[in-house]
Amino acid sequence: MTKKIINLIIAAIWLANGLYCKILNFVPRHELIIAEILNTNYPEYFRIIIGILEVGMSIWVISEKHKNLILYTQITTIAIMNILEFYYTPNLLLWGKFNVVFAAILIAIIYSNHIKNNTTTYEFT
Numbered sequence: 617m618t619k620k621i622i623n624l625i626i627a628a629i630w631l632a633n634g635l636y637c638k639i640l641n642f643v644p645r646h647e648l649i650i651a652e653i654l655n656t657n658y659p660e661y662f663r664i665i666i667g668i669l670e671v672g673m674s675i676w677v678i679s680e681k682h683k684n685l686i687l688y689t690q691i692t693t694i695a696i697m698n699i700l701e702f703y704y705t706p707n708l709l710l711w712g713k714f715n716v717v718f719a720a721i722l723i724a725i726i727y728s729n730h731i732k733n734n735t736t737t738y739e740f741t
Contacts, residue, residue: 619729619732622725622729623677623678623680623729624678626677626690626722626725626726626729627674627675627677627678628674629674629722630670630671630673630674630677631670631671631674633667633670634666634667634668634669634670634671634672634673634674635667635670635671637667638663638664638666638667638670639663639664639667639668639671641660641663645708646663647659647660647663648705648708649701649705649708649709650662650663650666652704652705652708653700653701653704653705673686673689673690673693676689677690683730683734684730684734687726687727687730690723690726691723691726691727694719694722694723694726695719695723697719698715698716698719699716701715702715702716
């Protein structure tokens with residue numbers, strides 16, 4: 617696959633999770649996960665904020681601006697979200713603790729797509 621196609625798939629993942637799952641709340645377990653991890657009585661506000669940030673991430677991926685920064689931001693975000701879910705809410709995850717495997721695969725795809733298509737990997741361009 618080409619870099620553009622992979623970037624579109626990655627952007628679609630962020631968009632689906634942000635818009636469909638969180639902003640539109642078609643996957644209510646996301647709100648339960650947020651409530652459990654943040655120990656809040658108002659998870660709907662955090663769900664919407666996280667959804668907006670994920671939609672923004674999809675736009676950023678498509679824009680290809682600051683390629684290295686978006687690489688590190690995506691990897692860090694996916695890793696932190698999945699580590700928190702792994703420890704605090706594995707019972708609410710679609711595949712339980714096995715979710716972390718899919719997160720690792722997504723991180724590997726994002727990283728390898730970036731490395732294959734960029735000669736400079738340690739500058740924020």
